[in-house]
Amino acid sequence: AQSVAQPEDQVNVAEGNPLTVKCTYSVSGNPYLFWYVQYPNRGLQFLLKYITGDNLVKGSYGFEAEFNKSQTSFHLKKPSALVSDSALYFCAVRDVGSNTGKLIFGQGTTLQVKP
Amino acid sequence: GAGVSQTPSNKVTEKGKYVELRCDPISGHTALYWYRQSLGQGPEFLIYFQGTGAADDSGLPNDRFFAVRPEGSVSTLKIQRTERGDSAVYLCASSQPGQGGTGELFFGEGSRLTVL
Numbered sequence: 001a002q003s004v005a006q007p008e009d010q011v012n013v014a015e016g017n018p019l020t021v022k023c024t025y026s027v028s029g030n031p032y033l034f035w036y037v038q039y040p041n042r043g044l045q046f047l048l049k050y051i052t053g054d055n056l057v058k059g060s061y062g063f064e065a066e067f068n069k070s071q072t073s074f075h076l077k078k079p080s081a082l083v084s085d086s087a088l089y090f091c092a093v094r095d096v097g098s099n100t101g102k103l104i105f106g107q108g109t110t111l112q113v114k115p
Numbered sequence: 116g117a118g119v120s121q122t123p124s125n126k127v128t129e130k131g132k133y134v135e136l137r138c139d140p141i142s143g144h145t146a147l148y149w150y151r152q153s154l155g156q157g158p159e160f161l162i163y164f165q166g167t168g169a170a171d172d173s174g175l176p177n178d179r180f181f182a183v184r185p186e187g188s189v190s191t192l193k194i195q196r197t198e199r200g201d202s203a204v205y206l207c208a209s210s211q212p213g214q215g216g217t218g219e220l221f222f223g224e225g226s227r228l229t230v231l
Contacts, residue, residue: 004157006157032216032217034219034220036222041224042224043119043206043222043223043224043225044158044206044208044220044222045222046219046220046221049217049219051217090157090158094216096216101146101163101165101170101171101210101216102148102160102163102171102173102174103148103160103220104160105150105157105158105159105160106157107156107157108155108156108157
């Protein structure tokens with residue numbers, strides 16, 4: 001069965017500093033990996049995805065993520081955080097080899113960027 | 116419309132009542148998903164449709180939950196004999212066809228269900 005772990009409930013960073021939000025996954029085959037952001041009382045918004053190819057993927061709002069197969073990780077990063085990046089972030093995985101198209105989400109990490 | 120539309124945005128009901136939640140996906144999206152999100156938790160998979168058929172309903176918690184998509188577009192999530200533990204935000208998402216699982220999901224803003 002596929003699963004996702006986000007080990008940090010909350011990440012605090014100062015504006016202008018780099019940020020990392022951690023994600024590890026477990027699948028039986030190869031993974032498709034996704035990051036989503038959720039602002040209060042809103043639906044989830046897609047940030048970026050890893051399908052194949054270059055391990056560093058770039059997405060919306062200056063975010064990027066690095067796929068590491070040996071560590072089964074897909075950490076979200078941004079070189080310089082903004083106060084407006086404060087939100088709830090979810091990592092998700094789809095097992096390429098499974099018959100189902102379902103996407104499994106982690107529990108989420110709250111990012112707090114302070115001025 | 117441009118995005119995934121969910122109605123109602125808020126629903127308050129009494130324990131034991133029947134509830135229907137509606138999702139109108141992005142036009143042309145053949146895959147449709149229902150998730151449930153409780154406070155402080157990640158979205159929990161419920162069911163996934165490919166066209167009119169349920170391709171994976173392994174996330175439905177029990178037989179009080181049922182979902183349909185009769186014409187391959189709009190979907191309705193039905194909850195019978197609601198319980199207080201059903202209170203959550205129910206999210207619907209759709210994705211484009213023919214991408215072999217690589218496509219991202221586009222989410223609606225959810226239907227918040229409160230069972231008193």
